[in-house]
Amino acid sequence: MKTKKNIPSNVLVLGGTGKTGSRVAAKLKAAGWPVRIGSRSGSPAFDWEDATTWGPALAGMDAVYLSYQPDLAVPGALKTVQAFTKVAVEKGIRHIVLLSGRGEKEAQAAEDVVMNAGIDWTILRAAWFSQNFSEGYLLDPILAGHVALPAGNVVEPFVDADDIADVAVAAFTEEGHAGQLYELTGPRLMTFAEAVADVARATGKPLIYQQLTMEEYKGMMLEYQVPEDMIWLISYLFTEVLDGRNTYLADGVQRALGRAPKDFSTYAETAAGAGVWNA
Secondary structure, three states: OOOEOOOOOOEEEEOOOOOOHHHHHHHHHHOOOOEEEEOOOOOOOOOOOOHHHHHHHHOOOOEEEEOOOOOOOOOOHHHHHHHHHHHHHHOOOOEEEEEEEOOOHHHHHHHHHHHOOOOEEEEEEEOOEOOHHHHOOOHHHHHHOEEEEOOOOOOEOOEOHHHHHHHHHHHHHEOOOOOEEEEEOOOOOEOHHHHHHHHHHHHOOOOEEEEOOHHHHHHHHHHOOOOHHHHHHHHHHHHHHOOOOOOOOOOHHHHHHOOOOOOHHHHHHHHHHOOOOOO
16 A cells, blocks of 8 residues: 655646646645646646746656647657656756556657656656547547548557546655566457447447548548648557557556556446546
8 A cells, every 4th residue: 555645746737738648637636735737838838849848847846747749659759758757857856757668669768867867757658549539539530430540459458538647646645666667557358349349339329430440541641631740650650569569458447546546437337437438
């Protein structure tokens, strides 16, 4: 059983309006922890592309939730994380909780940067988010009743963003999480088609899943004028990362929180109940 920290840390939550960051910020605030949102709309503003914003955002903070947008795998991300971590240490940050990704060599290089910064660290190496089906790029296809992806029989242990946030909050508010690498997955391996079928059952509406080739999917993204850098990232995730390397369950949620991770079906039922998939 982990013990609570006696003195709340001032936490800068980068990506504080995103899938995990917004949850981390809300949960920390609910627990009485001082929080600063790190985003372009924050006060002071934070912008990964403008290093002059980093110092003011870090001023007076003790800890950072480091969520890099759009992904640690994109070209230039490692160099940016290296520069930011150096500034964070100079500004007196004592603990960084890094959101990382499974099976991404670029993400693991960023992990090495944080782990060797000379301050406390906690690594959250997460599977694909369940919330991509309700808050991300899969929401519109689900609303349209037709999900087409370049994903076949490879299985993935989708993890709930609330579980990720709970582990992050525990790392900031409890003793015993510094120096830990938590690999976070859900409790079940599923194909994308099976996940879409779970969403269909939860909503009670028919959903078609269509498997595409990567070239067909790229063509569709070009047709919808998806930016080239995002096409590159999605292609990378669906080819290199979704190649079978992550087809196993991990125990990070259990180790960090002492409970089982949330199942995808539970997530789907909750999201359906909230009406996110109502056209």
